[in-house]
Amino acid sequence: xxxxxxxxxxxxxxxxxxxxxxxxLKNLTDLELFANLxxxxxxMTLGDLTELKILYLYSNQHSGxxxxxxxxLKNLTDLDLSANQxxxxxxITTGELTELKILCLxxxxxxxxxxxxxxxLKNLTDLxxxxxxxxxxLKNLTDLxxxxxxxxxxxxIxLGDLTELxxxxxxxxRxxxxxxxxxxKCNKFTDLRIARNRIGGSIPLEIGNVKGLxxxxxxxxxxxxxxxxxxxxxxxMIRILVQNNxxxxxxxxxxxxxxxxxxxxxxxNRFNGSIPTCIGDFVHxxxxxxxxxxxxxxIPMEIGRMTQLDVLDLSNNLLVGDIPPLLAN
Numbered sequence: 001x002x003x004x005x006x007x008x009x010x011x012x013x014x015x016x017x018x019x020x021x022x023x024x025l026k027n028l029t030d031l032e033l034f035a036n037l038x039x040x041x042x043x044m045t046l047g048d049l050t051e052l053k054i055l056y057l058y059s060n061q062h063s064g065x066x067x068x069x070x071x072x073l074k075n076l077t078d079l080d081l082s083a084n085q086x087x088x089x090x091x092i093t094t095g096e097l098t099e100l101k102i103l104c105l106x107x108x109x110x111x112x113x114x115x116x117x118x119x120x121l122k123n124l125t126d127l128x129x130x131x132x133x134x135x136x137x138l139k140n141l142t143d144l145x146x147x148x149x150x151x152x153x154x155x156x157i158x159l160g161d162l163t164e165l166x167x168x169x170x171x172x173x174r175x176x177x178x179x180x181x182x183x184x185k186c187n188k189f190t191d192l193r194i195a196r197n198r199i200g201g202s203i204p205l206e207i208g209n210v211k212g213l214x215x216x217x218x219x220x221x222x223x224x225x226x227x228x229x230x231x232x233x234x235x236x237m238i239r240i241l242v243q244n245n246x247x248x249x250x251x252x253x254x255x256x257x258x259x260x261x262x263x264x265x266x267x268x269n270r271f272n273g274s275i276p277t278c279i280g281d282f283v284h285x286x287x288x289x290x291x292x293x294x295x296x297x298x299i300p301m302e303i304g305r306m307t308q309l310d311v312l313d314l315s316n317n318l319l320v321g322d323i324p325p326l327l328a329n
Contacts (some may be wrong), residue, residue, distance in 0.1 A: 001191070002023050002026065003027055004027060004028060005028060005030070005051075006219040007028060007030070007031050007034050008324065009032065009128070010032045010034040010036070010056065011035070011036075012035075012036050013036065014033070014036040014037060014038060015036070015037040015038065015114070015254065016038070016039065016040070017039060017043070017167070018033065018038055018040070018046075018233060019041055019043070019044065020044075020045045020249065022043070022045065022047075022049075023043065023045025023049060024123075026030070026048065026050070026051065028052055028053045028171065029050060029052060029053045029075075030053060031046075031049065031052060031054065031129070031262070032055075032056040032060045033146065034059050034080070034180075035059040035060070036060055036183055036185075036323050037061060038062060039060070039061040039062065040063065040064070041062065041063060041064035041065070042057065042061065042062055042067055042070075043067070044056070044067040046070065047070050047071070047072040047073065048069075048072070048075060049073065050074065050075065052079065052277075053075050054076075055070075055076060055080070056078070056083070057080070058081060058082040058084070059084075060078040060084055061159065062081070062084040062253075063086065063087065063089035063114055064084065064086065064087065064088070066086055066088070066091055066105075066110075067203065068092075068093045068158070069093075070091070070093065070094070071091060071093025071094060071097065072097075073097060074096070074097065074099065074204055075099055076099060076129075076169045077099050077100060077101050077102070078100075078101065078102040079097065079103050079104070079211065079264065081105055081188075082104040082107050082108070083106075083108075083141055084108055084178060085108065085109060086105075086108040086109065088166055090110060090118075092117045093117075093264060094117065094118060094121075094122065096117075096120070096319070097318050098122070098123065098139075098163040099123060100123060100248060101126065101168060102126040103118075103121065104110040104145075106145065106146070106148075107148070109262060122139070122140060124140060124141055125142045125143065126128045126142070127146075130179060133209070137165065139161070140164055140165070140294070141162050141164060142165060142188075142256070143166065143167045143170070144159075144165060144167065144168050145167070145169045146170050146173070147169040147172050147173070147193065148171070148172040152173070152175065152176070152197040153175065153176065153177070153179035154176065155175055155177070155183075155194070156180075157180040157302045158182075159180070159182070160180060160184070160186060160190075161182075161185075163186060163187060164188060165189065165191060166189060166190045166216045168183075168186070168192050168193070169191070170194045170199070170203065170211070171193045171194060171196050173196075175197040175199060176197070176199065176200065176201070177200065177201070178199065178201025178202070178204070179194065179201065179207075179218075181205070182206075183204070183206065183207065183208025183210075184207055184208075184209045184210060185206075185209075185261060186210065187210055187212070188212065188273065189212065189213050190212055190214045192207075192213060192215070192216050193221050194221070195217045195221070195223075195241065196220045197220060197221055199222060200223065200225060201223065201224065201225070202225025202226070203227070203242075204220065205228050206216065207231070207234075208228065208230030208231050208232075208233050208234060209281070210234070211234065211235065211270075212236055213234050213306065214236055214239070215237075215239040216237065216239065216240050216242075218242050219239040219242055219244050219245070219265070220245075221244075221245055222245065223242065223246060223247055224245075225249075226248060226250075227242075227251065227255075228244075228267075228301065229254045229256070231309070232255065232257045234255075234258060235257050235259070236260060237260060237261060238260055238263070239261075239264075240263070240264050240266075241262045241263070242269070243268050243269070244268040244269075245269050246267040246269065246270055247266070247270065248303065249272070250271070250272065250273035250276075251266075251270065251273070251276055251279070253276050253278050254277075255276075255278070256281050259281060259282065259326030260284060261282050262284050262285060262287070263285070264285060265288075265289040266289070266290060267286065267289040267291040267292050267313065268291070268293075269292075269293055269294060270293065270294060271282060271295060272291040272293065272294060272295065273295065274295065274297040274298075274300075275290065275295050275297075275299065275319075276300070277300045277302045277303075279302065279303060279304040279306075280302025281301055281302075281305075283306060283311055284308055286308050286310045288309060288312050288315040290313065290314050290315070290317065291313040291314060291315040292315070294317065294318055295318060295319060296317070296318040296319065297321070298319070298320060298321035299314065299319055299321065299323065299325070301325075302328070303324060304324050304325075304326020304327050312327075
Protein backbone atom coordinates (compact mmCIF):
# COMPACT_ATOMS: atom_id res chain seq x y z
CA UNK A 1 0.00 0.00 0.00
CA UNK A 2 2.99 2.30 -0.50
CA UNK A 3 0.99 4.36 -3.03
CA UNK A 4 -1.73 5.22 -0.46
CA UNK A 5 -2.45 8.95 -0.38
CA UNK A 6 -5.45 9.20 1.97
CA UNK A 7 -5.99 7.18 5.16
CA UNK A 8 -9.03 8.12 7.26
CA UNK A 9 -9.93 5.88 10.20
CA UNK A 10 -11.51 8.51 12.42
CA UNK A 11 -14.44 8.03 14.77
CA UNK A 12 -14.01 4.34 15.53
CA UNK A 13 -12.85 2.39 18.58
CA UNK A 14 -9.29 1.67 17.48
CA UNK A 15 -6.88 1.21 20.37
CA UNK A 16 -3.18 0.70 21.17
CA UNK A 17 -0.38 2.94 19.89
CA UNK A 18 -0.11 4.16 16.32
CA UNK A 19 2.26 1.74 14.54
CA UNK A 20 5.55 3.39 13.61
CA UNK A 21 5.33 1.63 10.24
CA UNK A 22 2.84 4.26 9.07
CA UNK A 23 5.91 6.36 8.45
CA UNK A 24 6.62 4.17 5.41
CA LEU A 25 3.55 5.50 3.55
CA LYS A 26 5.56 8.24 1.89
CA ASN A 27 2.76 9.34 -0.46
CA LEU A 28 0.23 10.10 2.28
CA THR A 29 -1.27 13.57 2.06
CA ASP A 30 -4.16 13.04 4.50
CA LEU A 31 -3.93 11.02 7.75
CA GLU A 32 -7.00 11.12 9.99
CA LEU A 33 -7.09 8.90 13.10
CA PHE A 34 -9.22 11.20 15.28
CA ALA A 35 -11.83 10.12 17.85
CA ASN A 36 -10.54 6.66 18.67
CA LEU A 37 -8.95 5.07 21.73
CA UNK A 38 -5.38 5.30 20.48
CA UNK A 39 -2.78 5.57 23.23
CA UNK A 40 0.94 5.82 23.72
CA UNK A 41 3.25 8.34 22.15
CA UNK A 42 2.91 9.81 18.69
CA UNK A 43 5.55 7.98 16.62
CA MET A 44 8.39 10.20 15.45
CA THR A 45 8.28 8.34 12.12
CA LEU A 46 5.23 10.42 11.17
CA GLY A 47 7.80 13.11 10.50
CA ASP A 48 8.84 11.09 7.43
CA LEU A 49 5.46 11.73 5.75
CA THR A 50 6.72 14.84 4.01
CA GLU A 51 3.80 14.99 1.56
CA LEU A 52 1.29 15.20 4.41
CA LYS A 53 -1.12 18.15 4.35
CA ILE A 54 -3.66 17.04 6.97
CA LEU A 55 -2.88 15.30 10.28
CA TYR A 56 -5.81 14.76 12.65
CA LEU A 57 -5.03 12.81 15.84
CA TYR A 58 -7.43 14.67 18.15
CA SER A 59 -9.73 13.04 20.74
CA ASN A 60 -7.55 10.05 21.58
CA GLN A 61 -5.40 9.10 24.57
CA HIS A 62 -1.97 9.96 23.23
CA SER A 63 0.62 10.81 25.86
CA GLY A 64 4.21 11.96 25.97
CA UNK A 65 5.73 14.87 24.07
CA UNK A 66 4.88 16.17 20.62
CA UNK A 67 7.64 14.77 18.38
CA UNK A 68 9.95 17.49 17.09
CA UNK A 69 10.10 15.48 13.85
CA UNK A 70 6.66 16.81 12.93
CA UNK A 71 8.52 19.98 12.01
CA UNK A 72 9.63 18.14 8.85
CA LEU A 73 6.07 18.23 7.47
CA LYS A 74 6.57 21.42 5.47
CA ASN A 75 3.38 20.91 3.42
CA LEU A 76 1.12 20.56 6.45
CA THR A 77 -1.89 22.90 6.46
CA ASP A 78 -4.03 21.28 9.20
CA LEU A 79 -2.60 19.91 12.47
CA ASP A 80 -5.00 18.92 15.23
CA LEU A 81 -3.64 17.09 18.29
CA SER A 82 -6.23 18.44 20.73
CA ALA A 83 -8.01 16.49 23.46
CA ASN A 84 -5.24 14.05 24.29
CA GLN A 85 -2.82 13.71 27.22
CA UNK A 86 0.24 15.17 25.56
CA UNK A 87 2.82 16.71 27.88
CA UNK A 88 6.07 18.61 27.73
CA UNK A 89 6.69 21.73 25.72
CA UNK A 90 5.65 22.60 22.19
CA UNK A 91 8.65 21.88 19.96
CA ILE A 92 10.20 24.96 18.39
CA THR A 93 10.19 23.07 15.09
CA THR A 94 6.44 23.70 14.94
CA GLY A 95 7.39 27.20 13.84
CA GLU A 96 8.79 25.69 10.62
CA LEU A 97 5.32 24.58 9.47
CA THR A 98 4.79 27.79 7.57
CA GLU A 99 1.90 26.45 5.47
CA LEU A 100 -0.23 25.79 8.57
CA LYS A 101 -3.68 27.31 8.57
CA ILE A 102 -5.13 25.31 11.48
CA LEU A 103 -3.23 24.44 14.67
CA CYS A 104 -5.17 22.89 17.55
CA LEU A 105 -3.34 21.73 20.69
CA UNK A 106 -5.90 22.53 23.40
CA UNK A 107 -7.07 20.12 26.11
CA UNK A 108 -3.67 18.55 26.72
CA UNK A 109 -1.12 18.87 29.52
CA UNK A 110 1.43 20.97 27.68
CA UNK A 111 3.72 23.20 29.71
CA UNK A 112 6.22 26.05 29.40
CA UNK A 113 5.78 29.29 27.43
CA UNK A 114 4.65 29.31 23.84
CA UNK A 115 7.71 29.24 21.54
CA UNK A 116 8.28 32.57 19.85
CA UNK A 117 8.86 30.64 16.61
CA UNK A 118 5.09 30.25 16.27
CA UNK A 119 5.13 33.88 15.22
CA UNK A 120 6.44 32.57 11.87
CA LEU A 121 3.10 30.91 11.10
CA LYS A 122 1.73 33.82 9.11
CA ASN A 123 -0.93 31.72 7.34
CA LEU A 124 -2.71 30.62 10.53
CA THR A 125 -6.42 31.34 10.53
CA ASP A 126 -7.57 28.96 13.30
CA LEU A 127 -5.65 28.52 16.54
CA UNK A 128 -7.00 26.34 19.32
CA UNK A 129 -4.39 26.48 21.98
CA UNK A 130 -3.49 26.23 25.64
CA UNK A 131 -1.42 29.40 25.86
CA UNK A 132 -2.43 32.99 25.50
CA UNK A 133 0.59 35.31 25.46
CA UNK A 134 2.96 36.16 22.60
CA UNK A 135 0.28 35.81 19.91
CA UNK A 136 0.37 39.35 18.55
CA UNK A 137 2.38 38.37 15.44
CA LEU A 138 -0.33 36.08 14.05
CA LYS A 139 -1.93 38.83 12.02
CA ASN A 140 -4.10 36.55 9.85
CA LEU A 141 -5.91 34.81 12.71
CA THR A 142 -9.67 34.85 12.36
CA ASP A 143 -10.60 32.36 15.12
CA LEU A 144 -8.81 32.18 18.48
CA UNK A 145 -10.21 29.48 20.75
CA UNK A 146 -8.64 29.39 24.20
CA UNK A 147 -11.61 28.37 26.32
CA UNK A 148 -11.78 25.75 29.07
CA UNK A 149 -8.16 25.85 30.12
CA UNK A 150 -6.47 27.17 33.25
CA UNK A 151 -5.21 30.54 32.04
CA UNK A 152 -4.60 33.05 34.78
CA UNK A 153 -3.45 36.63 34.88
CA UNK A 154 -4.60 39.32 32.51
CA UNK A 155 -5.83 39.27 28.93
CA UNK A 156 -2.81 40.37 26.83
CA ILE A 157 -3.29 43.78 25.27
CA UNK A 158 -1.51 42.60 22.11
CA LEU A 159 -4.60 40.57 21.20
CA GLY A 160 -5.82 43.95 19.99
CA ASP A 161 -3.22 43.68 17.21
CA LEU A 162 -5.07 40.70 15.69
CA THR A 163 -7.23 42.93 13.54
CA GLU A 164 -8.52 40.07 11.35
CA LEU A 165 -9.92 38.30 14.41
CA UNK A 166 -13.61 37.44 14.18
CA UNK A 167 -14.08 34.95 17.03
CA UNK A 168 -12.37 35.15 20.43
CA UNK A 169 -13.29 32.52 23.01
CA UNK A 170 -11.64 32.81 26.43
CA UNK A 171 -14.46 31.45 28.57
CA UNK A 172 -13.95 29.09 31.52
CA UNK A 173 -10.45 30.08 32.58
CA ARG A 174 -9.02 31.97 35.57
CA UNK A 175 -8.36 35.28 33.87
CA UNK A 176 -8.48 38.41 36.00
CA UNK A 177 -7.89 42.14 35.61
CA UNK A 178 -10.07 44.32 33.36
CA UNK A 179 -10.92 43.67 29.72
CA UNK A 180 -8.28 45.58 27.72
CA UNK A 181 -9.66 48.50 25.75
CA UNK A 182 -7.37 47.42 22.89
CA UNK A 183 -9.88 44.72 21.95
CA UNK A 184 -11.94 47.56 20.51
CA LYS A 185 -9.43 47.67 17.63
CA CYS A 186 -10.59 44.22 16.49
CA ASN A 187 -13.38 45.71 14.42
CA LYS A 188 -14.09 42.44 12.60
CA PHE A 189 -15.24 40.69 15.78
CA THR A 190 -18.49 38.79 15.43
CA ASP A 191 -18.29 36.72 18.61
CA LEU A 192 -16.59 37.64 21.91
CA ARG A 193 -16.85 35.20 24.81
CA ILE A 194 -15.00 35.84 28.07
CA ALA A 195 -17.55 34.25 30.42
CA ARG A 196 -16.75 32.32 33.60
CA ASN A 197 -13.49 34.00 34.54
CA ARG A 198 -12.51 36.48 37.27
CA ILE A 199 -12.55 39.60 35.12
CA GLY A 200 -12.99 42.84 37.04
CA GLY A 201 -13.41 46.47 36.13
CA SER A 202 -16.02 47.82 33.76
CA ILE A 203 -16.81 46.90 30.17
CA PRO A 204 -14.55 49.14 28.05
CA LEU A 205 -16.27 51.81 25.98
CA GLU A 206 -14.18 50.74 22.99
CA ILE A 207 -16.20 47.53 22.61
CA GLY A 208 -18.92 49.82 21.25
CA ASN A 209 -16.72 50.40 18.18
CA VAL A 210 -17.03 46.77 17.07
CA LYS A 211 -20.12 47.38 14.99
CA GLY A 212 -20.30 43.89 13.48
CA LEU A 213 -20.44 42.14 16.85
CA UNK A 214 -23.20 39.52 16.93
CA UNK A 215 -22.58 37.83 20.27
CA UNK A 216 -21.16 39.15 23.55
CA UNK A 217 -20.86 36.82 26.54
CA UNK A 218 -19.22 38.32 29.64
CA UNK A 219 -21.30 36.39 32.16
CA UNK A 220 -20.06 35.06 35.51
CA UNK A 221 -17.24 37.49 36.16
CA UNK A 222 -16.68 40.37 38.61
CA UNK A 223 -17.59 43.23 36.28
CA UNK A 224 -18.73 46.52 37.80
CA UNK A 225 -19.81 49.89 36.48
CA UNK A 226 -22.67 50.57 34.10
CA UNK A 227 -23.70 49.58 30.59
CA UNK A 228 -22.50 52.50 28.50
CA UNK A 229 -24.49 54.39 25.86
CA UNK A 230 -21.76 53.58 23.32
CA UNK A 231 -23.25 50.11 23.05
CA UNK A 232 -26.08 51.62 21.01
CA UNK A 233 -23.71 51.36 18.01
CA UNK A 234 -23.77 47.55 18.18
CA UNK A 235 -26.77 47.38 15.88
CA UNK A 236 -25.94 43.88 14.59
CA MET A 237 -26.01 42.36 18.07
CA ILE A 238 -28.08 39.21 18.50
CA ARG A 239 -26.97 38.00 21.93
CA ILE A 240 -25.89 39.91 25.06
CA LEU A 241 -25.12 37.83 28.14
CA VAL A 242 -23.71 39.68 31.15
CA GLN A 243 -25.49 37.81 33.95
CA ASN A 244 -23.86 37.08 37.30
CA ASN A 245 -21.71 40.18 37.65
CA UNK A 246 -21.89 43.37 39.74
CA UNK A 247 -23.06 45.75 37.01
CA UNK A 248 -25.33 48.56 38.20
CA UNK A 249 -27.33 51.50 36.92
CA UNK A 250 -30.22 51.72 34.47
CA UNK A 251 -30.75 50.00 31.15
CA UNK A 252 -29.87 52.82 28.73
CA UNK A 253 -32.81 53.86 26.55
CA UNK A 254 -30.29 54.01 23.69
CA UNK A 255 -30.50 50.22 23.62
CA UNK A 256 -33.57 50.75 21.44
CA UNK A 257 -31.16 50.67 18.47
CA UNK A 258 -30.34 46.99 19.13
CA UNK A 259 -33.42 45.85 17.23
CA UNK A 260 -31.94 42.47 16.21
CA UNK A 261 -31.49 41.17 19.76
CA UNK A 262 -32.70 37.60 20.27
CA UNK A 263 -31.27 36.80 23.71
CA UNK A 264 -30.66 39.30 26.52
CA UNK A 265 -29.63 38.12 29.98
CA UNK A 266 -28.56 40.66 32.61
CA UNK A 267 -29.76 38.68 35.63
CA UNK A 268 -27.93 38.55 38.97
CA ASN A 269 -26.51 42.05 38.85
CA ARG A 270 -27.34 45.35 40.56
CA PHE A 271 -29.39 47.05 37.87
CA ASN A 272 -32.01 49.48 39.18
CA GLY A 273 -34.52 52.04 38.04
CA SER A 274 -37.50 51.17 35.89
CA ILE A 275 -37.60 48.78 32.96
CA PRO A 276 -37.63 51.17 29.96
CA THR A 277 -40.71 51.15 27.75
CA CYS A 278 -38.47 50.91 24.67
CA ILE A 279 -37.85 47.28 25.60
CA GLY A 280 -41.02 46.52 23.67
CA ASP A 281 -39.14 47.36 20.47
CA PHE A 282 -37.08 44.19 20.80
CA VAL A 283 -39.57 42.24 18.74
CA HIS A 284 -37.09 39.47 17.87
CA UNK A 285 -36.26 38.58 21.48
CA UNK A 286 -36.98 35.00 22.47
CA UNK A 287 -35.20 35.17 25.85
CA UNK A 288 -35.26 38.08 28.30
CA UNK A 289 -33.90 37.60 31.81
CA UNK A 290 -33.80 40.59 34.16
CA UNK A 291 -34.15 38.58 37.37
CA UNK A 292 -32.29 39.17 40.63
CA UNK A 293 -31.75 42.89 40.21
CA UNK A 294 -33.37 45.96 41.79
CA UNK A 295 -35.76 47.05 39.06
CA UNK A 296 -38.72 48.96 40.45
CA UNK A 297 -42.03 50.52 39.36
CA UNK A 298 -44.45 48.82 36.96
CA ILE A 299 -43.83 46.20 34.31
CA PRO A 300 -44.14 48.27 31.11
CA MET A 301 -47.17 47.29 29.05
CA GLU A 302 -44.98 47.55 25.93
CA ILE A 303 -43.40 44.25 26.91
CA GLY A 304 -46.50 42.63 25.44
CA ARG A 305 -45.26 43.53 21.94
CA MET A 306 -42.47 40.98 22.27
CA THR A 307 -44.48 38.20 20.69
CA GLN A 308 -41.47 35.93 20.01
CA LEU A 309 -40.59 35.49 23.70
CA ASP A 310 -40.09 31.95 24.94
CA VAL A 311 -38.57 32.94 28.30
CA LEU A 312 -39.39 36.04 30.37
CA ASP A 313 -37.89 36.16 33.86
CA LEU A 314 -38.41 39.28 35.98
CA SER A 315 -38.30 37.51 39.34
CA ASN A 316 -36.62 38.84 42.48
CA ASN A 317 -36.88 42.55 41.72
CA LEU A 318 -38.87 45.40 43.31
CA LEU A 319 -41.64 45.54 40.71
CA VAL A 320 -45.12 46.75 41.68
CA GLY A 321 -48.50 47.29 40.08
CA ASP A 322 -50.50 45.05 37.77
CA ILE A 323 -49.41 42.34 35.37
CA PRO A 324 -49.90 43.84 31.88
CA PRO A 325 -52.81 42.10 30.13
CA LEU A 326 -50.87 42.16 26.85
CA LEU A 327 -48.65 39.41 28.27
CA ALA A 328 -51.53 37.03 27.65
CA ASN A 329 -51.65 37.80 23.92
